[in-house]
Amino acid sequence: xxxxxxxLAGAVRIIVSGDADFLSxxxxxxxxxxxxxxxxxxxxxxxxxxxxxxxxxxxxFILMILNTLMSLPTVVVGLMLYSxxxxxxxxxxxxxxxxxxxxxxxxxxxxxxxIAGLTAAAVKGLDSRIRxxxxxxxxxxxxxxxxxxxxxxxxxxxxxxxxFGRVFAEVGVSMMLGGNIRAYTRTITTAIALETSKGEFAxxxxxGLVLLAVALVVNIVFWTLRGRTE
Amino acid sequence: MLYSxxxxxxxxxxxxxxxxxxxxxxxxxxxxxGPNGSGKSTFLNVLAFLLTPRSGELVFRGDEVNYxxxxxxxxxxxGYAMQNPYLFTMSVEDNIGYGLSVRGVAxxxxxxxxxxxxxxxxxxxxxxxxxxxxxxGESQRVALARTLVLDAKVIxxxxxxxxxxxxxxxxxxRTVLELCKERSATLVISTHxxxxxxxxxxxxxxxxxxxxxx
Numbered sequence: 001x002x003x004x005x006x007x008l009a010g011a012v013r014i015i016v017s018g019d020a021d022f023l024s025x026x027x028x029x030x031x032x033x034x035x036x037x038x039x040x041x042x043x044x045x046x047x048x049x050x051x052x053x054x055x056x057x058x059x060x061f062i063l064m065i066l067n068t069l070m071s072l073p074t075v076v077v078g079l080m081l082y083s084x085x086x087x088x089x090x091x092x093x094x095x096x097x098x099x100x101x102x103x104x105x106x107x108x109x110x111x112x113x114x115i116a117g118l119t120a121a122a123v124k125g126l127d128s129r130i131r132x133x134x135x136x137x138x139x140x141x142x143x144x145x146x147x148x149x150x151x152x153x154x155x156x157x158x159x160x161x162x163x164f165g166r167v168f169a170e171v172g173v174s175m176m177l178g179g180n181i182r183a184y185t186r187t188i189t190t191a192i193a194l195e196t197s198k199g200e201f202a203x204x205x206x207x208g209l210v211l212l213a214v215a216l217v218v219n220i221v222f223w224t225l226r227g228r229t230e
Numbered sequence: 231m232l233y234s235x236x237x238x239x240x241x242x243x244x245x246x247x248x249x250x251x252x253x254x255x256x257x258x259x260x261x262x263x264g265p266n267g268s269g270k271s272t273f274l275n276v277l278a279f280l281l282t283p284r285s286g287e288l289v290f291r292g293d294e295v296n297y298x299x300x301x302x303x304x305x306x307x308x309g310y311a312m313q314n315p316y317l318f319t320m321s322v323e324d325n326i327g328y329g330l331s332v333r334g335v336a337x338x339x340x341x342x343x344x345x346x347x348x349x350x351x352x353x354x355x356x357x358x359x360x361x362x363x364x365x366x367g368e369s370q371r372v373a374l375a376r377t378l379v380l381d382a383k384v385i386x387x388x389x390x391x392x393x394x395x396x397x398x399x400x401x402x403x404r405t406v407l408e409l410c411k412e413r414s415a416t417l418v419i420s421t422h423x424x425x426x427x428x429x430x431x432x433x434x435x436x437x438x439x440x441x442x443x444x
Contacts, residue, residue: 134328
């Protein structure tokens with residue numbers, strides 16, 4: 001039990017002292033995860049709204065694909081993208097493998113279906129009277145669409161938060177596409193795997209605590225937003 | 231003549247509403263009566279320009295309504311409180327002021343008019359509350375205030391007191407009639423209550439099995 005206690009004490013020391021390695025890992029994690037979540041939001045939210053609001057050929061197929069991709073294992077995404085980005089792959093000349101951009105691309109693939117799918121579900125679940133109420137009160141088509149989106153805002157925020165939660169805690173994509181390079185592509189999850197294999201429990205626990213704290217905040221925000229929609 | 235409807239047929243799903251001939255004058259009050267499911271709400275939706283008839287002619291203020299054009303200008307002449315109203319996820323004040331804000335009315339003016347209307351409708355005690363904190367009856371009165379604050383020359387009310395408790399029905403009816411008189415507005419109110427129809431107007435439009443008789 002001593003090593004656990006020592007590890008925890010060491011973790012607290014690392015967090016309190018603001019260890020340079022520790023801060024670098026946390027900042028890289030936040031940077032790539034926030035970037036990929038932003039990109040997934042910009043692409044996934046419009047798709048989710050379009051799929052929920054319009055009936056067109058292939059709509060059911062898109063929803064099925066989105067739902068399937070939501071639970072895609074991160075190592076499978078890592079493996080697929082690795083085959084594209086590796087030197088012998090079709091996009092190998094771009095030199096993206098083992099860069100932060102590669103992690104962002106991989107995380108976008110993970111977050112996009114979650115954000116699009118949950119946005120579609122949130123918009124689909126909205127009251128059918130919203131648009132007609134707005135029109136009956138004198139709103140033009142744009143104003144009616146805007147109030148419709150406004151009513152969906154908590155559901156959309158919840159989708160974005162869920163997408164962020166997924167990419168921040170993933171390890172497969174970051175490891176396979178980022179390569180776990182110190183101070184460049186080393187994220188919290190890849191660092192935990194590395195430090196634990198080295199027997200450096202203190203750093204592993206410190207990073208684990210950050211991950212837990214972020215997961216807790218994400219969950220609190222997610223459930224608060226869900227509660228507001230109900 | 232405010233409205234003139236001739237040979238109108240309007241379909242909503244499997245339901246068909248037909249109007250052979252119906253004319254409504256400016257400044258008059260009309261009660262639309264009929265049993266549940268007869269088509270009263272559909273009729274009011276036609277008057278509010280929210281439904282497009284598949285045939286017939288609807289003339290509003292002397293001009294035939296062209297449904298291929300943007301209907302925003304004619305819709306803004308009408309204040310319509312639907313049955314089973316939806317309140318936006320906003321405060322009571324923002325809900326009541328919504329129609330004014332989409333018309334571009336200045337924020338200060340909206341605040342003043344919303345405050346006045348809340349006082350008139352005995353809703354001042356609901357100031358600052360969110361829509362989820364209201365009872366069904368309070369929601370209906372807020373939705374009514376949201377329509378009446380618009381200063382429209384045509385007011386359409388679909389079962390406006392269906393969920394309102396008896397003690398407030400009289401306030402609602404009195405306020406509606408006073409406002410219509412002050413503004414020389416046309417009032418069309420649908421109700422399934424015969425005594426309310428009589429109290430609100432001697433002019434009755436009956437809707438039976440999807441057919442409007444005036």
